[in-house]
Structures are given as C-alpha cells and as structure tokens.
Amino acid sequence: MIPAKFDYIKASSLGEALTLLQEHGDEAKILSGGHSLIPSMKLRLATPSVLIDIGGISEMNTITEEGDEIVIGANCTHHQIATSDLVREHVNILSQAALCIGDIQVRNRGTLGGSLAHADPASDYPATVLACEATIVAEGKDGKRTIGANDFFQALFLTALQDDEIITAIRFPKVSQGTYQKFFQSASRFAVVGVAAIKKGDGVQIGVTGVSGVPFRATAVENAYDGTSSAAKHAMDGVDDIISDHFADEEYRSHLARVYVKRALEAL
Amino acid sequence: MGTFIGKPIKRREDARFLKGAGRYTDDIKLPKMTQSAFVRSPYAHAKIVRIDTTNARNMAGVVAIYTAEDGCGEYGVPCGWQVNFKNGETMREPKHPLLAKDKIRHLGEAVAIVIAETLEQARDAAEMVEVDYEPLPAVTDPQKAMDSGAPLVHDEWPDNAAFDWCIGNDRAEVEAALASAHHVTEMEYRNQRLAPNAIEPRSYIADYDVNAGKWTLYTSTQNPHLIRLLLCAFVLGIPEHKVRVLSYDVGGGFGSKIYHYTEEALLTWVSKEIGRPVKWTSDRSEAFLTDAHGRDHVVKSKMGFDKDGKIVAHLTDEYCALGAYLSTFAPAVPTYLHGTLFQGVYTTPLIHLNVTAPFTHTVAVDAYRGAGRPEATYLLERIISKAAKEMNMDPAEIRFKNFIPPFDGVNEPGYQTQVALQYDSGNYEAVLKRGLEMLGYEEFRKEQEEARRNGKLLGVGISTYIEGCGIAPSAVVGSLGARAGLYEVGAVRVQPTGKVSVFTGTHSHGQGHETVFAQFVADKLGIDMADVEIEHGDTDQVAFGMGTYGSRSLAVGGSAIIKSVEKVLEKGAKIAAHKLEAAEEDLEYAEGKWTVKGTDKSVSFGDVSLTAYVPHDYPEGLEPGLDFSSFYDPTNFTYPFGTHIAVVEVDSDTGKVHLKRFLACDDVGNVMNPMIVDGQIQGGVVQGVGQALLEEVVYDEVGQMLSGSYMEYAMPRADDVPMIETDRTVTPCPHNPLGVKGAGEAGAIGSTPAVVNAVVDALSHLGVTDIQMPLTPQRVWKAMHA
C-alpha cells in the first residue's frame, strides 16, 4: 500500500490549476478529496507523476442559490452537501444521497466533483444527477462549458470531460419532492442499486446507479408512470450491460432495480 | 469468589492500547534497519520461466535482492502434525520453500524479496523485478481437486490427496443403521473458506548481531517459542540458544498467527546475509493472499432417526482443502480437531466421518477461530434442526430428546464418545433451558405466527454446541500425530520486596492475560493485583511455551502458573515457620500472611520474601530465593458448551437478513473475569455471524481471488449485529486447578448454525430447507424463488 513516487502541487486558483494541468498533460491528475484517487495510487493502479490539488480553491467550495437552481461547487464534500440548509431545503434528495456515502471520514473528505469525475458505476450521486437533470460546469483550455447530465456519463469510469477540463460546479434545479433509495453492497457499502426519483409536474424522473456500467434514466418507468408504483416493473426495460459479481448477478440485480424503483415511487 | 477472581476488573492493558502506546512489531524501529518487499505471483499455478533482477538491482536504495537461487532455507517450512492415509501410507508432505523455485502453486506465492533502505524504495524496486511465468490450469475446490485429471498441485504424487482419514464406528455398521432408520435427513453444502483478518497484519523484524552471533526476531505471533523451535531446528538449522524471539503486543490472530510463515524464516536468513536488521509488514492485500485461511469443507452428510426423533446413526463424507502447502497445524484441523467433536451433545450411538484432504492451488488452510469445531458444530446443529422440520418436531424438543444426561466428571464419570474423546463434565439441558427462557421461546413462536399472517418472515434458530478446548495432553496429541508437546510453562518469581513477576509461555493477542492472570495470582497469594506483573512473548525470559490458541491459556497456562504459586507458598511456609518459631503444620495462609493458628502471631508475604533473599536467619538446608517454574500437562481437554439462539427477519423483496436478537448462554466452567468472558463471547459471535451472513473467500476458475479486499470481502460491522445478550451456567472443569474450560472460540462455534437455522426457519413455509453460506441477500432471495 505504498504509492509510486509523485510530485504534489497545491493550486491556489482555478486559473493556476488549469495552467498546471496543461503544462503537465497526461502525467498529471487532479486531486480533490483523494478518496478514490489515493486508494488506487496505493494499489499502484494509478501512477500519476504529478498531483494538482484543487482542494484549496475556495471559489469551488460554495453552495449558492441562483434563481431556480442550487449551484454546488465541485469541491463541496459529501458532508457539506448532506448538512447544507440550502440543499436540504431545495434539493433534499441530494443530501439524502450524500448521507448514504461511505462513513463520516469519507464524507468529510470526498467531494461531489471528484465523485462525478471518477464515475464509479457503483457510486451514489449519478442517480440523483440524472433524475434532477443537473448540469455539470467544466472549465478547460477552451473555456467554460456546461454538460447535461444525460451526456455526462459515457462508460465505466468514463465521462464527457476532456483531459484538460476541471469540473467547477454542478447546477441542480430545485426539486419539490424526491427520494433516494439505496441497496448497500455488504462489503464496500457502495450501491448495488441506487434509485433517485423526483416528482416533476404529474410525472416522475428516475435515475438509476449501480445496475449497469453507465447510470441511466428509467425512461420506460417514467413513461408508464400512472401515479402508483406499478410502473416499476419496467425499470430494466431496454437496459443492457448489467453488472454481475458475487454479490448480485444480472438476474438478482435486475430484480433489485425493480424493487428499489418501486420503493422509490412509493416513498415519493 | 476471591477478592479479584470472578470480578469484572477492567483490563490493565487497555490503557496503552487506547492511547496508541501499544508496542506492535511494526512500531519498532532499529538502528540501520532495512525494509523489504516481496515479488509475488499473479498466478495460482504457473511455471517460473525466468527471473531477471538486473534492473531492480540498479534502483535507488536497493541493498539486496534474493530469489530461490540464493539458497535460502533449503529445508523449507515444516508441518507440525502428521496424519497418515487410512491404508497406512505416510502423509504426503511437500517441501514448502521460502521462495518459490521453478513453480508457483498459489496466488501470491513469493518469488523474490527486495531489501532497500526505505519501504518506498523496496516497493519501487520490487515492481522492476521481471518474472516470466507460464500459467497453468489451477484447481481451488477441494472436491474438484480429487477429480481424475484435476491439475496437480505437486507433480511428485499421482493425485492431490495429502491424506485421507476416518473416525468413529465401522462404516458398514453405520450404513446398515441408516438403511433401517425410521427417517434419514441429508445435507450437502460447502462450509466456505474464510480469511482471518486480524486487525494487525503480520509483521516481522529480524536482526542479526554479527559480534554476538545471535539473532533477534520480532514477530507478531501467538506462539513465540514454537516459532523459534521450528525456525532453528527445521528451517534454517541455526542454534536455538542464539535466537531470541520477541512478540510484544499482537493485534489479533484468530489462529492465523499460530503458524510459522515463510516470510519470518526468510527475514531471519536475510538479516545475516546483509548484516543489518530487516523489516517486513504485510499489507492488507498481501494478508488476503498469504495469511492461512479457515474452513473450506465440502460436506455430504446423513443422519438417521428412530420414530421418536432419537438419533440412531450419523455418516458424513468430506473434502477438506489444505491449500498448496501444509501449514503448521493444517492436517489436524479437519481431522482430530473436527471429527472428534462429531458426538456433539447427543447420545448418537453410531458415528462415522470420512475425510479426504487434498492440496489445492490456494493459500494454506489452517486453524481459524474454532478450528474444525465450528465446522463440526455447523453440521450437527444444522442437520438436527433440518431433521426436526422434516419430522414435524420442535427444534428444542428434538435436542432435549437426544442430550447426553448431566454429569459432573467427579461423582459421575466423564462421557465416553464414539469418536475418541471423553468429555470432562456437562449439563446440556440446563443451557438450552436457560437459552429458551432468555428468549421467551413459547411467546416468540406465537409472535412468529402472527408475523407470518402479516406477511413478515420471522425466524428463530437454535444451536447447542460443545467444543474441545485447553488443547493439551501431550501424550494424547502425540498419539494423534502432533509433532510437539502441548503442555505449558508458568513461572512465578517473587522479588525480594514481595512484588511478583509471572512468566507465561502463552501469548496474549487480545485476550487480556495481563489482567486475568494477575487476578488469580494476586488472589492465591493474598496480595494486591498491582503487585503482580505478567510477562510473556520473550523466549529469553520464559523457559518454554506453546502459545495461545484453542482456549488453552487459562486452562493449561493458568494451571502451570498455579503450580508455581503453590511451590512459592510451600517454600514460603517453611521460611515463615522458621521466623515464627512454629511448626509448619500449625500455620495457615490467608490475606497475604502466615499466622500461627489460633494466635495473632503472623508474618507477612513481604517479610518472608525479603528473608528468602536476605537469608541471614534462615531454615537450615533451605535454598535462598523464591522463584519457581513449572510445566503443566493436563490429563484431558476441556469441553465448554452452550446454547445460542438467533432471531432474524428476512426482507421478502430483497432476501436481506436482519439479525434482530442474539442470545448466548454459555458454560465455560469457572469464570475469572466475567467482563472478559462476555467480550470473548460477543466477539466470537460476531465472527460467527460473519461466516453465516457475510464472509467468503471467492476464487475464480483460474485461481484468481475475487474477494481480495474489503471492497469485496464483507466483514461484519457494528450495525450488522444487535447487542449480544449473554448469560452463563457454571459446570466446573473437574481436572484443572481453576476449574476453567475456555471461552475463546465458543462464540464463533455456536453462533453460525443458530443464524442459518433462524433464516431457514423464517422461510420454511416457502419450502426452503437449506441455503449455502454466506447467506447473502442474493442467495436468500434465490432460495425463496427456487
């Protein structure tokens, strides 16, 4: 559990971080909470030669209300999100999801930006990001852009983010009613299945994580939704690339997805 | 009860542990100490084609790199127990080299060691060692290992069997009884493989002193003297009196730190080669790959009953994995520590167990908390509950019907089993009665019916276990194949001021010896606990010892200390008599002084000890000093027993098991410190629950481990278990001076089948009769929908 040798630079502004990232190219990695990156470095699965720590960039550490949106800086920790009054009031489902992550140590270090950039298929946030149709704000050498939730997650551990880009914030539309329901993997306590559901007018929007290589919107359920939970049986319609391991094979995981979509609809 | 015995005295050692001031091997830093890293095989079975260390040698800070070519420890690590084939053929005992030569036989086997100035440098250089492997097919399942054409672990033998073995009555007789039985219950399952997961990983420092020609080995072991003996006499052929093994604080073992591992021998060899101290501490990934695992039995069993539910015969065949090499006690675990408990607490008249023990392309399997007894108990307690269901009997009722009647081992003789052992004393009805009372069994059954009507899946599981502890009688274990004696050593050194140093050959790695041993020594000497210090873990201080496992520390080690205490009092009485100018037989000893009976003339323990060391006015012919060492070799094992009861609720949608209540009524004989016994039971229960619901080492078909980290290997956590409710009955052990039986394994032995019985009970109306452990939500759900 000893990482290979690396250099460490603490960036004091976003501009500096972007410049450093360009300078060092492939050799460099952004360090945020370090709770995904450092473990993989200790196992020598990742061997960056430079770490650019963005943790000290204070402009990425705020939670603000901007009209109909709550804007969360990428550096906000899970704990901040779980306990923020603004989030609890306007995007309560996100604080529910944050509270399901790891333990108190993990929540005190790990960040929303880091989690989304890492794109672990068993991570919790993607379900909520999808259900809420949040937008990811990224900045790179070509300037700033926003990426819609549906376009962001592309494959296992792969996102729409360019190598030279940093997530600066995530914009969540305010949500009146939402619920996050998670079936914990017994060893890692990541999500075997995580279902986020929000009310939108008469309809629902549902995001599902843990089940497939890429988190997805349960559109078949959304379309069939009739105000009851009966549409839950469609949770896996059209879903492929289902994850299978010794905790949950495809059959069981698919079953759990239907159960948890049902529970989410019932809890709404 | 005395002043200290039987009291829940807080553990003295905890202050240093809680303050982070414990002295674990990895905390120790010696001058000029080097660090090391191993190059380990990424394959379970492979030919080593080429090892190239050139690039690695040129890395910064590298001191040396060794491979098997360098001739380290050519004899390899020996096995400490021999179990021969049923036909008399000698056990197949492969050489276990310190570094793999030519061939890899399990994932993580070491092929090279890199020594460097810092740990980072050692790890970096280890990455640069180039090894070319030619991967070969592997077999990890013990039953498949015996299939014809299975890949061979050791090419020198025609198949993978290390030995086969049987115990009990004549097989034909047992089969005949089964054939004519009123009812036969069958079970087939795998008692899954577990990783021991001590919190402190294994850690070693070897330090060769060139001038003195002496080695010091700091090691996280349960067993310092045995390590020294094996290291010197078998592996390295170095003189035992020039080796000191030190094992200060050890952070848990659960069996995995009994054994002599290749790494500790190799480090000892390396320290002389480089003339400097060298350290290695396993990381968690290495621990999963290289610490000896537990369990892994494939079981096929039949139990026959008469129409009243009395057991008439029991026949079991098992395949028990040993791993690629024979670990120190490995052959004993599925045999003498397992088959000898097949009587359980029942009067079963006919028993036969047949074991085939193959090599597998996995790390070794050896004793893990309970060692063979949990596997026996799981089988008996599951099959009898299954039989009760099939015969429409209550699981408590069928047990009461079959219990061995109470016997105290003093007025009534011990109970002679069909499987070699004679139980010391027992009252099995009493613990079950008390267990049922603790739960409110009748009430619970009503509640369960009600719950079922409401669609809830509520279940209760009972287990009434017995186990063998105080692992000892040397003559007995010797006749069963042990290559070591299993007595214990206890020394009591009274200092001139009356303070007492106690030396024990047992070794605490979490049990609280420093507290418990001081409790009874202080009581027996009538002095304060603060005046008694317990020393262990240093082969230079303690004459000899066999270490701590099998709940032997108090029953065997404590008894050795008591013998020395008695010698101190005997000699003390002579000195006291001289000082009091009285006859020895006119003295009585109480509260730390000798008093002439019927008078107020007395002399204190401190006065006597000072006189022993300043013998100016002294009994003629008596040696000065008060310092005794004793060996204690008991006449029998001890046999703790108890009842464990689990209450579970199963989520009908997901199959997830919620353990709602856990009740344990154990009988561990006399209790020295009830708080520590409760702690042992609770910790053990949680470990047993871990096996029932969560833990499993999973290998894929090529021998890769799919559960090699805490992301995939599920350990029980605080929120997985309810508060464990404990109670006790007390049936003293008749054959040791403290009347103690042992409490270290009981929790892990009794709990596992109780939990599984409860889950099966909760689902029985759905037609579920058995579920493979661990009972993950997926397995439970699939069983419900099979």
Ligand SMILES: Cc1cc2nc3c(=O)[nH]c(=O)nc-3n(C[C@H](O)[C@H](O)[C@H](O)COP(=O)(O)OP(=O)(O)OC[C@H]3O[C@@H](n4cnc5c(N)ncnc54)[C@H](O)[C@@H]3O)c2cc1C
């Ligand atoms: C014991 C444990 C339990 C956990 N349990 C859970 C759980 O239950 N559910 C769950 O969802 N997660 C869990 N996690 C993961 C945790 O949430 C991590 O914190 C998170 O996945 C990564 O966030 P981080 O800030 O630590 O990122 P880092 O580890 O610092 O970075 C992760 C990756 O993202 C990149 N990165 C970081 N920030 C940015 C950015 N702003 N822009 C672009 N790239 C960036 C890094 O370069 C790196 O590649 C657990 C982690 C641990 C250690």
